[in-house]
Amino acid sequence: MKNHIKKLIPVLFIIPMLLNGCSYSKSNERESISTASAPREVFIFAGKIQADNSVNLSSKISPSKVTKVNVQVGSKVNAGDSIVYLDTTDLKNQQDQAEAKVNTAKAALDKVQSKARPEDISIAEAAIDNDNKIYENALNNYNRIKKLYDTGNETKQNLEQMEASLNTAKDKLISDKGTLDKLNDGATKQEIASSEALVNEAQAAVNSAASQVNNGIITSPISGTVSECNIHVGEIAGTGVTLVKIVGNNQLYIDGYVPENVFKKIKVGEEVVVKADDIPDKRFKGEISVINPTLSSNGKNVVRVTLKEGADILKPGMITEIGLKE
DSSP: OHHHHHHHHHHHHHHHHHHHHHHHHHHHHHHHHHHHHSOOEEEEEEEEEEESOEEEEOBOSSSEEEEEEOOOTTOEEOTTOEEEEEOOHHHHHHHHHHHHHHHHHHHHHHHHHSOOOHHHHHHHHHHHHHHHHHHHHHHHHHHHHHHHHHTTOSOHHHHHHHHHHHHHHHHHHHHHHHHHHHHHHOOOHHHHHHHHHHHHHHHHHHHHHHHHHHTTEEEOSSOEEEEEEOOOTTSEEOBTSOOEEEEOOSSEEEEEEEOHHHHTTOOTTOEEEEEETTEEEEEEEEEEEEEOSSOOTTSOEEEEEEEOSOTTTOOTTOEEEEEEEO
């Protein structure tokens, strides 16, 4: 009995070893198959995500207080959306004043272009009749004093006073006759053109003021994402200073330098893998869209990759790596 037990002990040790060996072999085989089937990613260059279009929004009017800001960094905007509101109280006052000048200029033009009323002509004619009487009286006085002066019976001072009165009466008569002639003949072409020019000048001032008022609302000319917001309510917005920057997300791309040995193997239209440093666990599809045949200034090959997905997650400025699947 003892002999049988001694013979069985080695067998019991061998069987588990054989089973373990089979299991180890199958495990290695599965691992080998799995490793062989998984594509390998070979990253060929790195670069920043860029946008096809971007815009810097700034104020076009004199430094003004900000009354409202509708966005913050990361906000999505559409073309035409109102982004920043500026205080335009002073500009609106200027617009009102300019509109008042337009009304005054138009009234003056209407008066120039209109025909004289009969009562205006009657008044002018009555004024001329009165002027004639005054002139005739001044002329008679002058002639009388002149005769006395010539005979030495009147002073030169009195003669000069009579002459001045005569000239004044004459000038008044001439002026009133001119007024009557204008009433009868109407305004000249030159006078009408001058009045029209004043109306146009006043209207141009209104248009300029209205444009300035409209510039008090800063809008986005493109659809995209706010990447910078450098202004807040209550602050003063100066001209020529970037208040908000918006980048378009409709087409993102990455430019980078590719090694010479890889450059010869790639082609336009080839699919690539894009990995962003900020999202390391995800991969995005890209496509080689441009291969620049001319070396850059530093003697390197430039390649552009256009992103085919991820525009809702990936943002301009993110650092990425571009890889090929092998």
